[in-house]
Amino acid sequence: MKKVIDVKNLSFKYADEYVLKAVNFSINEGEFVLLTGGSGEGKSTLIYLLSGIIPNLIYGEASGEIDINDRNIINKKVSEICIDVGIVLQNADNQIIEKYVEDELAFGGENLGLKKETIEQKISLISKIFKLDRKAVCRKLSGGQKQKLITGSTLLMGQKIIILDEPLANLDEESSIDLMRILLSLTKKGFTVIVAEHRIDLIKPYVSKILKIENKSVIEMDISTYNQEEIKRIIINDINQKHCKNPIFSFKDINYSVKDKTILSNLSFDIYQGERALLLGENGIGKTTLMRVIAKLNKVKSGYVSYLKDGEKTLNKPDKKWFKKVGVIYQNPNYQLFMKTVKDEIYFNAFNKDYADYIIKLFSLEKLCDRHPQSLSEGQKRKVTIATILAMKPEVLLLDEPTVGQDYNSLKKLVEILNKIHEETGNTMITITHDKRCAEALCDRALLLKKADFLIEGDKSLVKEYFRY
Amino acid sequence: MRNFLTYKYNNLYPLLAILTGLTIVIFGLVYAQHYECTYFLVAVYLLSFLFINYKTCLKGLIFLAIFGSFFFLFTYLSSSSIDQSVFMVNRIASFTVGMLPGMSVGAERLTRNLSQIRMPRGMVIGLLIVFSFMPTLTEEIKRIKEAMKTRGSYNILNPKVLYRAFLIPFITRIVDISDTLSLSIETRGFDLKSKNYTIYRKEYLTIYDVLFLLAIIAIIVLVTVL
Amino acid sequence: MSENNNKIDELIDKLSSIENEETDTKAGKIVENCEVIDKESSQNKEKIFQKYKIKDVVFLAIISAIMLLTGAFMPLVSNIPIFGIIELCLGVQFSLFPAIGMMKVRKPGALLFMSFFSGIVLIFMNTIMCFCLLLCALICEALTLLIFRGYKSDWASFFAATLYMPLTLPFLYLWYKFFYSFTGEEGEAVSAFIGSDVGTAIGMSVAVIAVCALGAFIGIIVTRELKKAGVIKK
Numbered sequence: 001m002k003k004v005i006d007v008k009n010l011s012f013k014y015a016d017e018y019v020l021k022a023v024n025f026s027i028n029e030g031e032f033v034l035l036t037g038g039s040g041e042g043k044s045t046l047i048y049l050l051s052g053i054i055p056n057l058i059y060g061e062a063s064g065e066i067d068i069n070d071r072n073i074i075n076k077k078v079s080e081i082c083i084d085v086g087i088v089l090q091n092a093d094n095q096i097i098e099k100y101v102e103d104e105l106a107f108g109g110e111n112l113g114l115k116k117e118t119i120e121q122k123i124s125l126i127s128k129i130f131k132l133d134r135k136a137v138c139r140k141l142s143g144g145q146k147q148k149l150i151t152g153s154t155l156l157m158g159q160k161i162i163i164l165d166e167p168l169a170n171l172d173e174e175s176s177i178d179l180m181r182i183l184l185s186l187t188k189k190g191f192t193v194i195v196a197e198h199r200i201d202l203i204k205p206y207v208s209k210i211l212k213i214e215n216k217s218v219i220e221m222d223i224s225t226y227n228q229e230e231i232k233r234i235i236i237n238d239i240n241q242k243h244c245k246n247p248i249f250s251f252k253d254i255n256y257s258v259k260d261k262t263i264l265s266n267l268s269f270d271i272y273q274g275e276r277a278l279l280l281g282e283n284g285i286g287k288t289t290l291m292r293v294i295a296k297l298n299k300v301k302s303g304y305v306s307y308l309k310d311g312e313k314t315l316n317k318p319d320k321k322w323f324k325k326v327g328v329i330y331q332n333p334n335y336q337l338f339m340k341t342v343k344d345e346i347y348f349n350a351f352n353k354d355y356a357d358y359i360i361k362l363f364s365l366e367k368l369c370d371r372h373p374q375s376l377s378e379g380q381k382r383k384v385t386i387a388t389i390l391a392m393k394p395e396v397l398l399l400d401e402p403t404v405g406q407d408y409n410s411l412k413k414l415v416e417i418l419n420k421i422h423e424e425t426g427n428t429m430i431t432i433t434h435d436k437r438c439a440e441a442l443c444d445r446a447l448l449l450k451k452a453d454f455l456i457e458g459d460k461s462l463v464k465e466y467f468r469y
Numbered sequence: 470m471r472n473f474l475t476y477k478y479n480n481l482y483p484l485l486a487i488l489t490g491l492t493i494v495i496f497g498l499v500y501a502q503h504y505e506c507t508y509f510l511v512a513v514y515l516l517s518f519l520f521i522n523y524k525t526c527l528k529g530l531i532f533l534a535i536f537g538s539f540f541f542l543f544t545y546l547s548s549s550s551i552d553q554s555v556f557m558v559n560r561i562a563s564f565t566v567g568m569l570p571g572m573s574v575g576a577e578r579l580t581r582n583l584s585q586i587r588m589p590r591g592m593v594i595g596l597l598i599v600f601s602f603m604p605t606l607t608e609e610i611k612r613i614k615e616a617m618k619t620r621g622s623y624n625i626l627n628p629k630v631l632y633r634a635f636l637i638p639f640i641t642r643i644v645d646i647s648d649t650l651s652l653s654i655e656t657r658g659f660d661l662k663s664k665n666y667t668i669y670r671k672e673y674l675t676i677y678d679v680l681f682l683l684a685i686i687a688i689i690v691l692v693t694v695l
Numbered sequence: 696m697s698e699n700n701n702k703i704d705e706l707i708d709k710l711s712s713i714e715n716e717e718t719d720t721k722a723g724k725i726v727e728n729c730e731v732i733d734k735e736s737s738q739n740k741e742k743i744f745q746k747y748k749i750k751d752v753v754f755l756a757i758i759s760a761i762m763l764l765t766g767a768f769m770p771l772v773s774n775i776p777i778f779g780i781i782e783l784c785l786g787v788q789f790s791l792f793p794a795i796g797m798m799k800v801r802k803p804g805a806l807l808f809m810s811f812f813s814g815i816v817l818i819f820m821n822t823i824m825c826f827c828l829l830l831c832a833l834i835c836e837a838l839t840l841l842i843f844r845g846y847k848s849d850w851a852s853f854f855a856a857t858l859y860m861p862l863t864l865p866f867l868y869l870w871y872k873f874f875y876s877f878t879g880e881e882g883e884a885v886s887a888f889i890g891s892d893v894g895t896a897i898g899m900s901v902a903v904i905a906v907c908a909l910g911a912f913i914g915i916i917v918t919r920e921l922k923k924a925g926v927i928k929k
Contacts (some may be wrong), residue, residue, distance in 0.1 A: 053652055057750070059928075079660045087656045094646045095653035097594070097601050099577040106669040111658035113665040114715055120669075125710045129703055139604060150653070157658060158715040185704045189711045297615055320621055328619040334645065335616035338637040340920070349621040372924035374641055388620070487818075494822050536771065543775075564770060568819045579815075591752045592811065598756035599763065599812045606760055636917050640795060641926050647757045651750035661749060 001028040003067075004161055004192050005050065007218075010064035012045055012054065019045045021216040023064070027194065027209070029160075032187045034203050035196040036221075037213030038407045040379060043196040046213065047165050050194070052081035068161065083112070086159035090166045092146040101127065101141075102134040104149055108157035119156070126152040129182060143284055144175035151179070155186075162186065163194045168202060172282040180206045199434075200226070201468075234412050234441045247307060248273040248396065248428050249294055254303040256289060263289045264300075265453040273307075276422060276429040276442055280466050281449035287432045288331070290449065291398050294430065295328045308395060324349070327394030331401045333381040337373040342384055345373050351393035359391045362417050379405035383414065390421055396428045403435040415441045436467045481520060482678040483582040486570035489685055493570075496689055497563025506559045509692040510566050513685060517566070520681045521573040529572075533558075533565045570681075576600030582672045591661050594654065605646070613638050751800045752808070758796040759812035762788055766813075770820045778868070779899035781824060782860050786906035787913075794856035794914025799927055801846040803839075806832045806855055823870050824863065831862040849915050856911035861904045 005027040012020040019042045027033055037043050048054040055062050056078045065072050073081050086108075089095060098104040102123050109119040127134040130148040132141075141149060147167055154162065162183075168176045176199070183193045184206045197203050204210075210221040247270035256264040263286040271277055271294070281287045292298040294306075296318040308325055318326075330336055339345040342365055350356035360366060363383055368376065373384055382405055389397070399418075403411050415438045422429055431442050446462040449455050456462065481489075493513055500506040517526050537558045544550075544557040580597045584590075613635060614625065622634040765788040772784045797805045810832035817825040835855045843851035921927045 051656060053656065057652060057655060078655050079658060079663075082656050082658050089649060089653050089656070091649050094605065094649045097597050097650070097654070099575065099601065103577060103669070107659075108657040110667045110669050111660065111663065112715065113663070113667055116667055116669060118713060118715065119667065121713055122710060125706050125713075129706045129710070153657060155710070158713070181700060182703055182707075185700070185707045186711075188704065189707050191711070295619070297619075318618065320618075320623055323619050323621055330616060330619075334641050335613055335638050336620055338620075338633045338635075340633075372920070374637070374921065374926045375924040392621070490819065491822065494819070498822075561770075564819065564821075567822075571819050591747060591749075591808075594749075595752050595756035595759070595808065595812045596815055598753060599760045599816070602757055602760050603764060606757070606764055610764075632913060632917070636913070637921070640917055640921055643757055643761070644754075644799075644921070644926055647750065647754040650757075651753040654753065655749050659749060661747065661752070 001030070003027070004029045004069060006065075006067040006070075008065040008067070010049065010062070010066060012042075012049060012063075013061040014045075018216055019060075020049075020213075020218075023216075023218045025211060025218045025220065027192060029192055030187050030190050031192055031209050032184060032207045033192075033194045033209045033211060034200070034207040035194055035211050035213070036198065036200060040377060040405065040407070041213045042216065043213055044165060046218070047087065047163050047194070047196055051085050051087040051163055052076060052078045053087070082157070082159070084159055085161045085163060086154040086157055088147075088151050088154050088162070088164040088167060090169060092150040092170075093143070095150050096138045096146060099137060099139075100134075101132050101136045101138060101149060104138055105132075105134070105153050105156050108153050112157055114158075122156045122158075126156055131178075143170035144172060144179075147171055148175070148179065160190065161192045161194070163196075165196050166198070167195060168197055168199050168283075170283055172284045173202070176202050176283075233436065234408075234415050234438045246273045247271065250305045250307070252303045252305075254293065254300045256286075256293060256298060256300050262452050264293070267453065267455055268303075269447060269455055269457060271428065271430060272445075274426045274428055276419075276431070276444045278439060278443035278446045278463060279430060279432045279449065280439075280446055280463070283434075285449050286452060287449055288400055291328075291400055291430065291432060294396075295326055295398055296322065297328070324392055325394055326396045326398065327389035327392055328398045329386055329389050329400060329402055331404070333378070333385040334374075336385050336388070337381060340372060341370050342373055342376075343369040345384060346388050346391045348388070350391040355393060356391045359387050362420070363387045364413075377405075379407075379410065382406070383410070386414070386418075390417075393425060394427065395425075397422075397430070399429070399431045399433075401432055401434065403433060403438055408437070411435070411438055414438075418442065439463050439467060480675070480677070481570055481573060481681065482674045483574045483579040483672055484586070485674070485678050485682060486574045487579070489682055490567045490569070490571040492567075492685065492689075494563050494567035497567065498560060500692075501559040501563065502556050504555070505692050505695070506563070507555065509688060510559065510562045512688045512692075514566050514569075516681075516684055516688070517569050520677065521569050525569060525573050529565045529569050533562055537561050578672060581668060581670060584666075584668050585671060589661075590659070590663065590666070594659065598650070602646075606643075609639065609642050609646075613642070745802045747802060747804070747808075751802065751805075754799055755796050755805055755808045756812050758792050759809045762792045762809065763813050763816050765792075767820075769817070769824070773821045773824065777899070778896045779864055779903050781821070781867075782864060782903040783899065783906060786860050786903055787910040789860045790856045790907040790910030791914040791917075793859055794852050794911040795918050797846055797852035797855060798849065798915060798918035798922075801852075803836055803845065805846070806836055806859065823867065827863040827866045827870070828859075830866060831859055834862060835859050849919070853911050853915050856914060857904070857908045860907045861900065864900055864903065 003026050007023055007025050010020060010023040011018060035043055035046065045054065048058060049062060049066060052073055054060055062074055064074070066074055068081070068084050096104055098107060105123045105126055106119050109122065123134060130152050132145060132149060132152065138146070138149065147170065151164065151167065167179060171179065180203060183195070187193050195203060195207070204223070204226070207223070210223055210226055212219050212221050249271040251270070252268050253266045254264055255262070255266065279287050279290065289298055293300055293304060337345060339348055343360070346356050346360055346365070347353065360369065365384065365387060368380065373381060376384065382402065386399070386402055403414065406414060418429065419441070421427065429442070433439055433442065440460055440463050443460055443463055446458050446460070446466070447455055448458065448462060448466060497506055497510060500509065514526070540557050540561055541554045544554040548554070576597070580593050583596065584593050616638065617623070617625070617634040620634065622630045624630050625635060766785045769781060769785060773781050793806055793809055796809055810828045814825045814829055817828065835858050838858065839846070839851050839855045843854065846852055918927060
């Protein structure tokens, strides 16, 4: 089999710190490769190196050799590399520039100067492969369709090596499987596919090779034994449960839809005071929407009652008082950080100064106190956001994927802190997570959102069943 | 041959539509101080129904009805002259009627058309981004305002709050979005200097475009002469 | 399900059989080109005029979109017959965001690019204002280049962003003077437009300059802070 990618002694330094050191691996034609590794270990860096984004568009020092089809691409221009290598970046939403699907698909082909007829032929094939309506308006597509659109747009350019960076991040199970099947078919026809993902369980059945980035180098893993090693669950002693059976939020036949798309329909359930509720469900099923309804960020017409003091009137606009009681932690920490230093950030609207200091100590943020929040790594930013909201000592804590970007040790610490605060303050914690490692440790009761109108309630065993431990 | 009734709307040649729109605006503004301007605008508006999607035309009328009457009242109260008030409405109407051909075109067709006349690539892609990122940016602004509330900063009119709680996250997000977008554009083979690119769908001048332009010129000549 | 898979296989088979004839020849061209570009870009570092990259254009375009979004009420205020009302209402966003754009890109022509990108929409909101802004961007750029010889200093961006909006005042005034006299009702209309006395006009001008300076200043501060934090690079 022909080697299409051959990496020899590749090192990459960013701001005097090695991200990758003396990396060696090769990929053959027609292979389906899963690239994995903890957050911040260098998955994106490696992908960017293979596609020439580093060091062309993002600066850093690269040394060694990356041979693609026997040509070293280091120090070659992106516009040249992109003829051999197609890359599909994260956040499809922010990459669509055309109004109609067919124009977006054509974009890459137009840039390469392909013949009009060739583009036309390819558009008609690709729109069928990805089941996209070529006349549809891009903005109206769902997250999964947008991901497919951007993948299709890259595919049209005709490269035989395709790299995808976290393509399943916003896809539900069905679209994920769809996409994986298409990628698998591509590899059968001589395409080489490299996917960087952390949703390994979904991808594993399709791949032929697993490369793991660990300690700045790349190791090939054995596919058959890989899974067991990956899930290292956090097991903590059961905490002192104080929660009672008084509902703090009560839902009766709530409905929520955006334009003509129904997201929640006729759902009824309660959240009890002082419990740790875990919200489970596939991507795009409506978990975040449900959490936003609880936080009053999305309004429902009727059926939602909160028994929080001063918050009885359900449908009024959330005010300052409300958000002092209900702490919301966003998925993307960039929205909620704005002060000049981490210390100011945690002091801002904190319960009191002493409590803020206590939180800083709990999170061991002392060293970062004088840093600008926006200068931190994604994982650190997330930690600071959680600390900031905890410092307000809210009665209800809503966490949307709080553990993304945390390695095992920091995750363990985070879970311990959340549980400690929960024990101390008796707050009600509602968490959305896909993180197998910590789901059980943050849960007294699990709510599994199956469909817009179907929610299963259960205990830890439901978590086990859902994650197939 | 297609007749006007079966003619597919929103098919004006983009550059010509813009040019015609501009002509209407400028002529309207120059003659705003005359009652003839009103006749001119009414004639052009009625003509628009033949060439432009009626929904676009009706939207224009609604806009004009609301803001026209507001400014009519405003001017009448401040100058107590009916003439001045009508002239004020003329000015607003010039913009509204002039906007109709442009509005009927759609940004993607305009940028395609500009590509066709070999406008520099950077300018074309920039315009495309301006048009297609408005909704994304509106959404971002909404989300940041929300996030501000969750942190307890409410008063966006307070400069300090505006600066810290709004601008800092907003600009951070903007930089994020623009980085992703430029990487995506570049890895999809876009090159500022490239001359060897295809335009997958082209715009063509049709007989209807010529008719539309001729009709507008005829109205201008009629109004000026009479 | 397997039928579906077969269909996809078949489609992909067809897709992979389509060859990109032109791509290969183009690859050669690009290689030649990019060597030239690389040489140029290394020489360019010291020059005032630097080549624009895609990320510069994208950032400026997004900034222009924000300017337009926040200035979408322009057609409403543009018909209020008070001298400088447009500039006063739009001053902050039309100085703050251009300042950020210039601070990030730091190349001559950034202001002109932003004026062009927003101009295509403004042309229908307020045709005269659109041309005024293009002209003023040109003048601002020229003045900045003359005084600061480029955009290396933050003050150059501050200067250009502050001047951008207020410069439209005299041009708008000239336009309206010409425009109103065209209809033969010169004196009365001009005074109605300006306000009752010259004092108002001067007052408004000062206010506009102050507002724009404030906007530009905020823009500079934000960019500096984010640059320090590493959000805005280079």
